[in-house]
Amino acid sequence: MTEPSAKTDQDHEDAPALPTQATDDQALEEHNEELRSRYYGDNRLKVGTSISTVAMLRRLPQLVRRAMALAWAADRTSTALLLVCQALSGVAGAVTLYATTGTIGALFQPGSVTDHLRAAAPSLIPLLVAAGLRAILGIAVVALSGRVSPRINREADLALIAAGCAAELRAYDEPAYTEKWEAADRGAATTPDLLSSAQDVIASTISLIAAAGVLASLDWRIVPFLLLGSVPTGIAAVRTARIHYLAAVTTSEERQALRIYRWFLIDKGRADQVRSDQITPFMMRKYRQVEQRIAAATDQATRDAAQVSLWAAVGTGMGSALVWGSLLYLFASSRIVLAAAGSAVFAIRTATSGIQGMVGNGARLYRMGLYLDDYFEFLDEAGGYRIQRGDTIPAAPGVVEVKDLTHHYPGDQQEPALKGVSLTLHRGELVAIIGQNGSGKTTLLKLLSGLLLPQHGQITWDGVPVGELDADGMWRRVARVPQEFARWPLSAAENVHLGHATDDLLSEVEKAAAKTGFDEIVARLRSGWRTLLAQGWLGGAELSGGGWQRAAVARALYRTTLNPGLLILDEPTSDLDPRSEHKILHALRPLAPERITVLVTHNISNAKIADRVVVMDRGRIAQTGTWEELAGQNDGLFRELLDLQRDRTIPGQRPAALG
C-alpha cells in the first residue's frame, strides 16, 4: 500500500484559494444581513418606537382588564375569589395604614405610658385585626394565583396552537410569519406572570391611594412632591421596557435559528447522522456564533438600561430630598405637630413603596403587554395568514380543471415553480406525473389539493374556483400521501384513522391497512393496533422506513374510502421493497373509478398503471399521453428518462480481479 504523497509547495501555488472557514462565515453573514434588510426593512423596529410613558399610562388599565379576562376565561370561580380577596386585602391594607398612623399619633401625644396606651387602643385593635386579615388574604391570593396562572398559560398556549394551525400553508414560506409566530409564542409564555403583575399593580395602587389620602389629611402640601418624585422612576421603567423589547425584536430571528439548531442536534430523526457525520463541533460553533449575536444585543440593552436607571436614581433621590425637606420644613416652622409628622413619615414610606410597586410592576406589565399584543394579533389574524375562503362545501369533484397556472414561491428562487400549466382531470382517471427533480410536481399536487391557492391562473372543482370552496370541506375530499409523511406519535390504529372515526372503525382501518401490507407489520407488534408508534415512549415501538410509508398509504386509503374525491400520491412507494410496491400499485386500480387519482413517481415503469402520463419539465407540462404513446416516441423527455432508467451499463472496464 502506498502512502498518500505529501503536497509540494508547487501544488499549493497551483491550487485555487479555497475560502477559509472564517472568510466563509463572514461572507455568509454579509449575505444574510442583506437578505434580512430586504425581507424585513424597518418594520421590525417600528413597534418599539411607539413605546412611551404616556402610552404606558394609557394602556395599563386595558392590560389589567386583559389579564383578568384571560384569568376569567381560564378559571371563573378562582378568578372571582381572587378578585374578592384582592379587594378585601386592599381594604385591610388601607385600614392598617390609617390605624397605624392613628397609633403613632397617639404615641407621640404628651402624657404617661398608660395615657399613650389608652389613647392608642381604639387604633390598635383595628390595626391588629386588619393586619391579621391582610396576612390571611395574602396567602389566599398567592394560592389562587398559583391555581389560575398555569391555567391561563395552558389556555393561551392552546389558543396559539389553534391559530397557528388555522394559517394558510403559504405562511410557512414567509420569513415574516415565522417572526410573528416567534413573537406570539413569547407573548403566550408571559401569560403566567401576567396575572401576578396585574395584581401587584392593583395592590400597589390601592396602597398608594390610601397613603396619599392619609398624607393629604395630615398636610396636602407634601402630596405633589411625593408624586413628582415618582416621575423619573416611571420614565426610566418605560424606557427600560422599550430597550429590552427592541433588543428582543431585533434578535428574534437569531433565537429562532438557535431553536432550530438545537432541534436538529437533539431530535431523534437525525441523531444517527449527527453522530456518523460528526457534525456536532461544526454546529456548536454556529450555535455559539448566533448566540454571541444575541448576547451582544442583550449586553448592549443591559448597559443602556443601567444608564437610564442611573439617571432615574438621581431624579428619584432629588424627589425624595424634596419630600423629606418639605416635611422637615413644615415641622421646623411648626406648621405640623410632632404626632402628625410621625404619622407622615410612615405614610410617606408606604406611599413611596406603593409608587415604586406601581411603576415597577406597571412597566413589567406594560412590557408583557407588548408581547401580549403580538400574541393577540396572531390569534386574531393567524399572523396575517388566516384561512379565509369561500363557504361552498364541495361534493366529490367530477372534473378538476387547471387553467394556465403559474406559481412563484417567495425567496431566492429565480424561476417560478410552475409556468402556465393547464390540465383537466376526470373522475375515474388515474393520472401519473413524472419529471426531473424540481420540475414542479409536488407544487402542482399542493395546488390541486388546495393547500396552496393559485396566484395566477385558476383551478376549479366542477366549475367552482378552489378559493370559493370551504377549506375544511375541500380537504375532507382530499386524501394524500405526501413525500415527507408524518410519523405521528400515536397508536398504530390512530396513525391510520387520525381521529376520523367511522361506525366500523377498526374494520375500515384493517381493510385500508391490508391494501398496503401495514396489517402484517401491525400483526408483529406486541400490542397490535394499540401499539404506540414512538420508540422511547413507554411501550412504544419503531417502524422501518418502509413500515411508516405503508402506514402513510393506509392512512390515505382510509381517508379516501371515507370521503372519495381526490387521491393524491407523491412518490408513495419510494421506501418500499418490490413486493410491497406491487401490492400498493395494484390496490390503486380498483379504487380509481370513484375518484380522481394522481400519482407522482420517479419510477417510469410504475406510471404504466396510469390511464394518462403527464411529463413535467422546469415548471411546464412538456408531454401528455398514454404510457405506450410516450414510450413509442423516438425523442422527448419521457423517452430520455425511460432510456436512462433502463440503462444500467457502467462506462469503463471492470477491474480484472473482479472478472
Ligand SMILES: Nc1ncnc2c1ncn2[C@@H]1O[C@H](COP(=O)(O)OP(=O)(O)OP(=O)(O)O)[C@@H](O)[C@H]1O
Ligand atoms: N416551499 C418552497 N419554497 C420555495 N421554493 C420551493 C418550495 N417548494 C419547492 N420550491 C421550489 O419550487 C421548484 C419546484 O419544486 P417541487 O418540489 O414542486 O418539484 P418536484 O418536481 O416535486 O421535485 P422532486 O422531484 O425533487 O420532488 C423547485 O425549484 C423548488 O426549489
